[in-house]
Amino acid sequence: MERPPSSATCASNEPKQDRIPPALRDAPRGRYSSENSTSIFPNGAAEWRKNSPPLRGKPFPSGRRHRMDLTKADEIIDEYQQDRSWLVMILQDVQEAYNYLPAPALRRVADRLEIALGQVYNVATFYSSFALEQRGKHLIRVCDGTACHLRGAVNLREEITRQLGITEGQTTPDKMFTLEEVACLGACALAPVMTVDSEYHGQMTLEKLRQTLEVYSQGEVPAATG
Template sequence: MKARDKPTGQKVKSILDRYQRDSGMLVSVLQDVQAEYNYLPKKSLAQVSQGLDVPLTQVYSVATFFKAFSLKPRGRHIINVCLGTACHVRGAVGIREEIERELDIKPGETTKDFKYTMETVNCVGACALGPIVIIDGKYSGQMKTDKVKPLLESYD
């Protein structure tokens, strides 16, 4: 966890204040906490539970339900590999394997230096561009295995 802000509590407090501690805004609060820390630290979940006066059980249920939330620290760059049908038939599995080899992580995992996290999705609605890889929201279409390494290296 080097070069990473320790959860301070102050940041979560200001997020809670921004939503007037409205328990109906639980998902939005968690999204903002995740945007702040890149994941949902255990301490912040307890703080959100207290701040919104929502049982910790409910906060934990919501945090574990949505795939967009992560309870584990994630990398600075989020790689999404599309494995939808169109991408799949155009060789998306090969792309995923190339990234796995290049970074030595499996889908859902984060590299040891917290640089990359790889995830898979089942269609991003850009089938004409398949196979497609999305890094930090930026789409790279018509991927080929030999384009994987240069693409990854373009991020620091």
């Protein structure tokens, strides 16, 4: 006689749609917009935590959870008087304080503003200026606009990869540099151009690039060029 399936097995065979709370199942999907920016739970974060299943997959950067000092995040939220309409500005200030948007800080923002964590995550992933992975001390952006592309931007990126061992979106193991590619930096007259943090470095050559990276590696900030 075959052994009847256990209750756990039966539960796992239930249609997934039936196990999703109606508020989540019927919620609008897609990227963040003003039309779906309000919480789908009128009573805020407490109701969301009660009714929502745990987030599956990897909605946030992988790694062990650890206790993080969220004092800065709390101070920023207090400055905006816990007003959810300032969510984007709050996330900008949180990223400036931590150099990225750590998962514990996003959870704290959701709790303090009493909005769904998924809503905060939608905003954080909608804008390319937000980073969910820890970035390096110095952020390198290489312009890939038409003028820069024609004048050797590809060679600059390849040289950065040779010098630092990273490609677009990656950070060096010592957390010193993060490399990003941008469509345009708005300085076509200086092509090819790149920025390190907020400093513009224009009319770059491979030799100037090597010198610039060396100076930053030594903890100094070279003057902008161009």
